[in-house]
Amino acid sequence: MHCSGKTLVRAGLVAALGAAWLASAAPASAATPRQEAVKSPPIEVSHGGYVGAETCLTCHEDRSPALKSSPHSRAFRPGSPVASFGCQKCHAETKANLGCEACHGPGKAHVDGGGDKTKIRIISSMSAADAGEICSSCHFRSKHALWAGSQHQQRSVGCATCHSVHASQGTPLLKAANEAGLCSKCHKAVVNKQKQFTHMPVREGAMSCSSCHNVHGTGNVRLLKAGGSTSEFCVTCHSEKRGPFLWEHAPVTEDCLTCHDPHGTNNERMLKTKVPFICQRCHVTSRHPPTVYEGFTLQNSSSANRLAGRGCVVCHQRLHGSNSPSGKAFLR
Numbered sequence: 001m002h003c004s005g006k007t008l009v010r011a012g013l014v015a016a017l018g019a020a021w022l023a024s025a026a027p028a029s030a031a032t033p034r035q036e037a038v039k040s041p042p043i044e045v046s047h048g049g050y051v052g053a054e055t056c057l058t059c060h061e062d063r064s065p066a067l068k069s070s071p072h073s074r075a076f077r078p079g080s081p082v083a084s085f086g087c088q089k090c091h092a093e094t095k096a097n098l099g100c101e102a103c104h105g106p107g108k109a110h111v112d113g114g115g116d117k118t119k120i121r122i123i124s125s126m127s128a129a130d131a132g133e134i135c136s137s138c139h140f141r142s143k144h145a146l147w148a149g150s151q152h153q154q155r156s157v158g159c160a161t162c163h164s165v166h167a168s169q170g171t172p173l174l175k176a177a178n179e180a181g182l183c184s185k186c187h188k189a190v191v192n193k194q195k196q197f198t199h200m201p202v203r204e205g206a207m208s209c210s211s212c213h214n215v216h217g218t219g220n221v222r223l224l225k226a227g228g229s230t231s232e233f234c235v236t237c238h239s240e241k242r243g244p245f246l247w248e249h250a251p252v253t254e255d256c257l258t259c260h261d262p263h264g265t266n267n268e269r270m271l272k273t274k275v276p277f278i279c280q281r282c283h284v285t286s287r288h289p290p291t292v293y294e295g296f297t298l299q300n301s302s303s304a305n306r307l308a309g310r311g312c313v314v315c316h317q318r319l320h321g322s323n324s325p326s327g328k329a330f331l332r
Contacts, residue, residue, distance in 0.1 A: 049106030053082070053099030056107060059115065060100075066166045067100070071173070079138055103134055103165070123165075128158025135159040143216050150217030157186075162215075179209045190263050199264030212262075231256050245321030247328050251282070252320050275311035283312075 057064050067073055075082045081102035101107050103123065110120035123131050136147060139159075147153055162182055163173045176182035180202055184191035194203050201207050209215075212233070213223045220227050227233040234256045235242040241252070251258040259278055260270045267274050273281070313319065317332040 049108050050098060050101050051107045051111055053101075055111060056100040063100075063166050066168070070165060070168075072102075072165060102138075123160055126160075128156045128161065131160050132158045143214055146214075146217030146219065148217070151223060152215060153217070183209050193261065193264035196264040197266040198268060198270045200262060229255070234262075241320045243321050245323055246325070247318075247322040247330065249319055249321055249330065275313055279312040 072081050074080050082099050103121070105121045107120060110116060113119050123134065132153065136144065162175060164175045165173060168174055170177045174182050180191055180194065193199065212225060214225045215223060218225055220233060221230060224230065224233040226236050231253065259272060261272050262270060264270060265272060271278055315332065316330045318327060318330040322330050
C-alpha cells in the first residue's frame with residue numbers, strides 16, 4: 001500500500017507539470033505558426049580594420065604578378081584568402097575578401113601610419129613558430145594535420161624556410177626549382193647519394209622526395225608517408241616482399257635498411273656493400289668460408305673458391321622469404 005501511494009503521487013505530479021507546460025506553450029505556438037516563421041538575418045561583423053588587396057598593391061606593385069598567379073589567388077577555392085568568405089577557420093564570419101590581410105593582418109593602421117612596418121605583420125621577420133601559426137590557421141588538414149610536433153617543426157624549420165608566397169621558384173610555392181634542390185640545402189649527404197650508380201629515379205624526374213616523405217609530419221619514422229616502420233612503408237610499392245612467408249629472413253622483417261640504402265649506393269640493388277660481404281656481416285659462421293673473403297683465404301683454402309666470381313645470391317635467391325616447405329635456406 002505504501003509503495004502504491006508513492007506511485008500515485010508521482011503520477012499526479014507528472015500530469016500536473018505536463019498540463020502546465022501545454023498551457024504555456026499553446027499561445028506561443030498559435031501566435032507564430034511554423035510555416036510563418038522568419039529566419040533571422042546573418043550577423044554582420046565590423047570590417048573597418050581591413051583596407052583590401054587593391055589598397056595594398058598601390059604601394060607593393062612588385063607583389064602583384066606573384067599574387068595573381070599564386071594558389072592563394074584562386075577565388076573559386078573555399079578557404080583561399082581571396083575567396084568570398086576568406087579563411088574558413090578564423091575569418092569565415094566576416095563575409096569579406098581579405099586578400100593580403102588574411103596573412104598580414106588588418107592594414108588600416110599600417111596605411112594610416114604612412115607604411116609604418118610596426119603596424120603590420122611582416123612574415124619574414126617573424127620566428128618560425130609564429131609564422132607557422134599563421135599558415136596553419138588555414139593549412140591544418142590532410143597532409144598538414146601532423147605538423148605540430150613533427151621533426152621539422154621541432155627543429156625550428158618553419159613554412160617560410162621552404163616556401164615563398166611572393167617569390168617562389170617551383171611548386172608548390174617552393175624557394176627552389178624542385179624538391180631535390182630545396183631538400184639539398186639541409187640534407188646534402190642524402191641528396192648526393194642520388195648521383196651514385198644505383199639510386200631512386202629522382203634525378204630522372206620519375207620520383208621526388210615527397211614520393212616517400214611527407215615533410216609536414218607523419219606517424220611513421222623518417223617522415224615516411226605510410227605505415228609504422230620502414231619495412232611497412234617499403235612494401236607499399238614492393239608488395240611481392242610483403243609476406244607473410246613460411247620461412248622469413250630476420251633482417252627483412254626487422255628493417256629493409258639493414259641491407260639497402262634507398263637513396264643510392266654504388267652497388268647493385270642499392271645494397272650497402274657488395275655480395276658476399278653484405279651476407280658475411282651476419283653469417284660469420286657457416287658451411288661456407290666464414291671469414292671475410294680475401295686473397296689469403298683464396299690461396300690457402302680448398303673451399304674458398306665456392307664464392308669465386310659468384311656470390312651468395314646465386315643459390316640463395318629467395319632472401320626476402322620463402323613459402324617452399326624446404327625453403328629454410330632460401331634456395332632458388
